[in-house]
Amino acid sequence: MAITGLFLVLFLLMHMFGNLKVFMGAEAYDHYAEWLKQDVLYPFLPHGWFIWIFRACVVLALVLHIYCALKVWQAAIRGRGSKQGKKYTRTNRPERTFSSKLMRWGGITLGTLLLFHILMFTTKTITFGAFGQEAGPYQMFTSTFTSEHWYVYALYVVFMLAVCFHVRHGFYSAFTTLGANVSPKARGILNGLAYFVATLVFVGFVLPPTASVLGLL
Ligand code: HEM
Numbered sequence: 001m002a003i004t005g006l007f008l009v010l011f012l013l014m015h016m017f018g019n020l021k022v023f024m025g026a027e028a029y030d031h032y033a034e035w036l037k038q039d040v041l042y043p044f045l046p047h048g049w050f051i052w053i054f055r056a057c058v059v060l061a062l063v064l065h066i067y068c069a070l071k072v073w074q075a076a077i078r079g080r081g082s083k084q085g086k087k088y089t090r091t092n093r094p095e096r097t098f099s100s101k102l103m104r105w106g107g108i109t110l111g112t113l114l115l116f117h118i119l120m121f122t123t124k125t126i127t128f129g130a131f132g133q134e135a136g137p138y139q140m141f142t143s144t145f146t147s148e149h150w151y152v153y154a155l156y157v158v159f160m161l162a163v164c165f166h167v168r169h170g171f172y173s174a175f176t177t178l179g180a181n182v183s184p185k186a187r188g189i190l191n192g193l194a195y196f197v198a199t200l201v202f203v204g205f206v207l208p209p210t211a212s213v214l215g216l217l
Helices: 002-024 026-038 049-081 083-092 103-121 137-144 147-177 184-213
Strands: none
Touching: 002 026, 002 049, 002 147, 002 184, 026 049, 026 137, 049 103, 103 137, 103 147, 137 184, 147 184
16 A cells, blocks of 8 residues: 555656646647657657656556455454454554544545546546637646636546545655654654645645636736
């Protein structure tokens, strides 16, 4: 869970910085999207190969991450069923943070909204605003996030809140699993870093759609 989770956080940070390019205008944003789809690592890889290798890695990481989550969930249910488990849950369990309580249902919300997001922007099966299959990413972005479609914007804020809470707890847990949580000082640093990354992801992702809805793009 830790390794696939950290890989997905890296993907999120890349995607977030990529989206911020929308502030540089249509040409820069569309050019960046085209480069991502066609030219990354060219000529070491032929045109258009990188995106498919990268997509395969993201899908593999997601599948493994969900598989591990289901295993952990199953183990927790089994543990709770035993006498020992009940005793542990009721008396010895440390205080849980809000984001840790949200991991399972937050993860399911995030996954559902991610599916919706891909149907909107990658396959263009569900669209808001007037643009065709051939529309560039900038046009797609600015026609989707408008004051007329405020509900799409609101849904994206919920999506980003789910991402932000998941990343806060996930980042902290991943480094704990990997053995970094060795002292109260290390715990403090990990916690601070987890809040920083989660806030960065939330603000970085929400800024471009907010600017678009306010008509600033
Ligand atoms: C406000 C937040 C977000 C916006 C505005 C946004 C925007 C976009 C856009 C415009 C594309 C299509 C790019 C293109 O085909 O040229 C895209 C693709 C994608 N986004 Fe997002 N995104 C956001 C958040 C997220 C988050 C939080 C995740 C993951 C949890 C995510 C995962 C993906 C994936 C997996 C793709 C498909 C990439 C591909 O086709 O290879 N996005 N996003």
